[in-house]
Amino acid sequence: MNAVIEQLKRHRSIRKYKPDPLNEEQLLAIVQSAQAASTSSNVQAYSVIAVTDPDKKRQLAALAANQAYIEECPVFLVWCADLNRLQYAASLEEETRVPDSTEIFIIATVDTALAAQNAVIAAESLGLGIVYIGGIRDNPADVSRLLELPKYVYPVFGMCVGYPDQEPTSRPRLPVETVLHRDRYSAGSFADGIERYNGELRQFALTRAGGKRDTTYSKEMANRLGVRKRDHMRAFLREKGFDLE
Amino acid sequence: MNAVIEQLKRHRSIRKYKPDPLNEEQLLAIVQSAQAASTSSNVQAYSVIAVTDPDKKRQLAALAANQAYIEECPVFLVWCADLNRLQYAASLEEETRVPDSTEIFIIATVDTALAAQNAVIAAESLGLGIVYIGGIRDNPADVSRLLELPKYVYPVFGMCVGYPDQEPTSRPRLPVETVLHRDRYSAGSFADGIERYNGELRQFALTRAGGKRDTTYSKEMANRLGVRKRDHMRAFLREKGFDLE
Numbered sequence: 001m002n003a004v005i006e007q008l009k010r011h012r013s014i015r016k017y018k019p020d021p022l023n024e025e026q027l028l029a030i031v032q033s034a035q036a037a038s039t040s041s042n043v044q045a046y047s048v049i050a051v052t053d054p055d056k057k058r059q060l061a062a063l064a065a066n067q068a069y070i071e072e073c074p075v076f077l078v079w080c081a082d083l084n085r086l087q088y089a090a091s092l093e094e095e096t097r098v099p100d101s102t103e104i105f106i107i108a109t110v111d112t113a114l115a116a117q118n119a120v121i122a123a124e125s126l127g128l129g130i131v132y133i134g135g136i137r138d139n140p141a142d143v144s145r146l147l148e149l150p151k152y153v154y155p156v157f158g159m160c161v162g163y164p165d166q167e168p169t170s171r172p173r174l175p176v177e178t179v180l181h182r183d184r185y186s187a188g189s190f191a192d193g194i195e196r197y198n199g200e201l202r203q204f205a206l207t208r209a210g211g212k213r214d215t216t217y218s219k220e221m222a223n224r225l226g227v228r229k230r231d232h233m234r235a236f237l238r239e240k241g242f243d244l245e
Numbered sequence: 246m247n248a249v250i251e252q253l254k255r256h257r258s259i260r261k262y263k264p265d266p267l268n269e270e271q272l273l274a275i276v277q278s279a280q281a282a283s284t285s286s287n288v289q290a291y292s293v294i295a296v297t298d299p300d301k302k303r304q305l306a307a308l309a310a311n312q313a314y315i316e317e318c319p320v321f322l323v324w325c326a327d328l329n330r331l332q333y334a335a336s337l338e339e340e341t342r343v344p345d346s347t348e349i350f351i352i353a354t355v356d357t358a359l360a361a362q363n364a365v366i367a368a369e370s371l372g373l374g375i376v377y378i379g380g381i382r383d384n385p386a387d388v389s390r391l392l393e394l395p396k397y398v399y400p401v402f403g404m405c406v407g408y409p410d411q412e413p414t415s416r417p418r419l420p421v422e423t424v425l426h427r428d429r430y431s432a433g434s435f436a437d438g439i440e441r442y443n444g445e446l447r448q449f450a451l452t453r454a455g456g457k458r459d460t461t462y463s464k465e466m467a468n469r470l471g472v473r474k475r476d477h478m479r480a481f482l483r484e485k486g487f488d489l490e
Contacts, residue, residue: 004370093467113358125249222338
């Protein structure tokens with residue numbers, strides 16, 4: 001349709017990187033592109049920690065399910081929801097405290113994600129590859145200590161950035177009619193759409209994993225919902241000043 | 246730096262639209278671009294409701310602080326975190342229930358935001374403009390009823406899409422050094438950076454509002470943190486099956 005949309009549709013996560021570093025100009029272009037994303041009432045409730053220190057990357061890899069590409073990528077970005085800087089700015093005017101509401105947690109989390117996704121688009125436009133790392137929520141308190149995150153800051157996800165040393169194909173997505181609804185939510189397309197997608201994803205998994213992995217979307221979702229994960233998040237967030245009231 | 250990054254940096258929210266509709270091809274390109282965004286373990290935990298029905302747009306505008314552009318834009322997209330479709334897919338394999346964890350709430354909310362931001366980039370590449378509408382969280386239960394959102398689905402934000410009928414300038418953002426940290430979080434740049442930004446934002450607000458609005462980032466953040474907003478969100482989410490445990 002146009003070059004931008006083609007780029008968006010070409011996205012695939014990269015899990016093997018060349019050692020080549022990013023230069024400062026690239027890093028700034030990526031973060032300034034992130035900053036150009038929409039933000040709720042201009043609060044800009046996020047920070048990003050660019051980790052290039054090899055020892056810290058190694059420790060982060062160990063904290064996030066030993067994903068080797070965290071250590072191997074030249075820059076590991078840790079995207080944090082950040083109400084601490086807001087609080088600092090507000091304190092220049094008057095004594096305030098950060099609300100303990102679920103609403104402000106949503107605002108900060110969404111602000112972070114919008115900025116990060118702009119960073120992805122910028123990085124990919126520069127020929128770089130990325131992969132999001134939800135695994136930093138496996139041990140969020142340790143990650144926070146390592147990166148010296150203060151109260152009112154929590155690491156939402158990490159992101160490897162670097163030059164791709166692999167060329168994986170894009171994973172197929174759900175049929176668009178199961179995701180896009182018209183004027184009201186309708187589950188009418190789910191039965192057919194998910195059956196079709198199960199077939200596509202099974203074929204894709206068998207091909208990409210060299211015939212060794214037999215799965216479908218339904219099976220993956222059953223596994224996903226069947227196992228509780230990261231039950232520490234609520235207590236961790238409370239500790240960090242996000243009370244979700 | 247390149248055309249994509251230039252587009253990202255040109256972003257500005259549009260609050261006045263021409264009546265021209267989007268065609269089906271444009272809408273599909275936008276939603277398929279959204280689907281190409283990263284998603285946690287391929288869960289794809291979101292849906293988008295494309296509202297074109299004039300009466301529903303009018304009602305949504307009324308529910309979201311009477312923002313007229315919701316009614317005026319040709320398509321209003323309501324981006325929803327959606328665990329209902331996952332649950333349906335999983336139920337094809339075995340009996341499961343959606344976890345009541347904060348973790349899965351984060352996953353669904355982040356998935357939704359990443360997809361939505363890709364939609365923004367696609368829309369803007371087509372010459373369209375957008376504005377995010379957090380205001381649908383003013384009355385999330387009414388919005389949910391109007392759009393027939395089932396359990397395990399919650400409206401995260403809305404988004405007006407259409408041809409711009411105004412040409413606002415981009416709002417300046419925080420100095421990059423206050424947002425980008427190196428290897429560890431540091432508040433060292435905040436004092437200087439926020440003072441400088443206060444001046445820039447004051448100038449911008451005075452110019453854009455024709456000299457009538459005198460504000461700074463610090464003042465806006467003090468106002469923002471000083472007022473509790475949308476305290477109904479926790480109870481609403483619980484009602485929808487998001488327990489945040």
